Amino acid sequence: MEHPHQTLQPQPPQTLPTPRMLVPDVARGLMLWGIAVANVTTAWVLFAGGPASMTGRVVNDSFWDKLTIMFTTSFVHARGFPMFSTLLGFGVGLIAASLYRRGYPLPKARGVIARRYGMLAIFGALHMVFLFWGDIMLAYGLIGLFMACLIAVRTKVLLWVAGTLFAVTNLVALAGVLLLEAVLGAGQLQELLGGGSSGGLLPITSYWSVLLNGLIVLLGSFLGVPLQAFMLLPLMLLGFVLAREGVLADPARHHRVLVWLAGVGLVAAL
Known part of the structure; x- marks a missing residue:
């Protein structure tokens, strides 16, 4: 079901509400x-x-x-990152499909999505500084802004982009781990990957140290978003395509796709 967002002609009103998935x-x-x-x-x-x-x-x-x-x-x-990424992309796809059905012009539709995910990015930044330095909503909001530019791109192109990013990211990560293991040794690499502190960059002694940690991580996050996009964007694009193609809205019609996705997901999870 290819319907990039460019024509956006108003559709006839539906007589029955679409059941919630x-x-x-x-x-x-x-x-x-x-x-x-x-x-x-x-x-x-x-x-x-x-x-x-x-x-x-x-x-x-x-x-x-x-x-x-x-x-x-x-x-x-x-385990939450893949699901979160896929669901966020799925949400973008549902919004884009709804705007398409209501006849929104492409620029206006992009603006609606950009405002929504811009607010998510702002909320994530505030959450990161004032409550929890490990916030991920900022990255998702910023990547959501980028996805607003992709709602008119054809499904096949999106899948090719997602697959390429996924392959490149995993190959680079594998090469990096092998290089570090060769330089540091397996024992020191395991200690490096698994023995870090999770309390932030600075010791948490007061709420002011929480704020300072949050500000430091916030600044670093803006620099790290391009790298995060390589990890998060492929699954967000997959979720977007699933929503656009109505895979979950009509599972009987897309049974083969769902079985294939379940098999690949199970193998990847193991």
């Missing part, structure tokens, strides 16, 4: 639960050293601590 709501709820659980041990309840201190800590060689850490490492930590 439950799958994105369920996925969003699971994702937010996972992010909250992951942040408990990496940002909110911190442990100074000890085995697995970044994922909850093992106390007195507890079997239950180890089992919990194994579960959360497998199914919680860093």
Whole structure:
């Protein structure tokens, strides 16, 4: 279903309301639960050293601590990013499709999406400074602004861009890890990747140190958004295409696509 946003002729009004899709709501709820659980041990309840201190800590060689850490490492930590990215792109696609059906001109449609995700970026910046330095909404908002420029691009082009970015990002990451392992050795590399502090750049001794940490990370985030875009944009584009093509709105028609996506996602998750 190719309908780039360029013509945008008004469509006949629908007589029946479109039923709400439950799958994105369920996925969003699971994702937010996972992010909250992951942040408990990496940002909110911190442990100074000890085995697995970044994922909850093992106390007195507890079997239950180890089992919990194994579960959360497998199914919680860093698992929210792919879902969040896909759902955010899916949301952009739903908004673009709604504006298309209502006959919005392309510039006006882009403006609506840009305002919405510009507000998300502003909210993310405030959240990062005043509450939590590990905020990700700023990056998603800024990338959402960029996606407003892509709503008229054809589906095949978007999929090619997403696939290329995904492949390049993973190849560069793999090359970087192999290079670091060759230079540092496997043991030191593992310590570097898994033993950092999660409390921010500076020790948290007061709320003023929270604000200072947030400001430092905010400035760094603007410089890091292009790098984050390589990781986040491919799945955001995939989510956008899923919404544009109505994959979740009509799962019976897109059964083969859904099975293929489930298989690829399962392999990637493992």
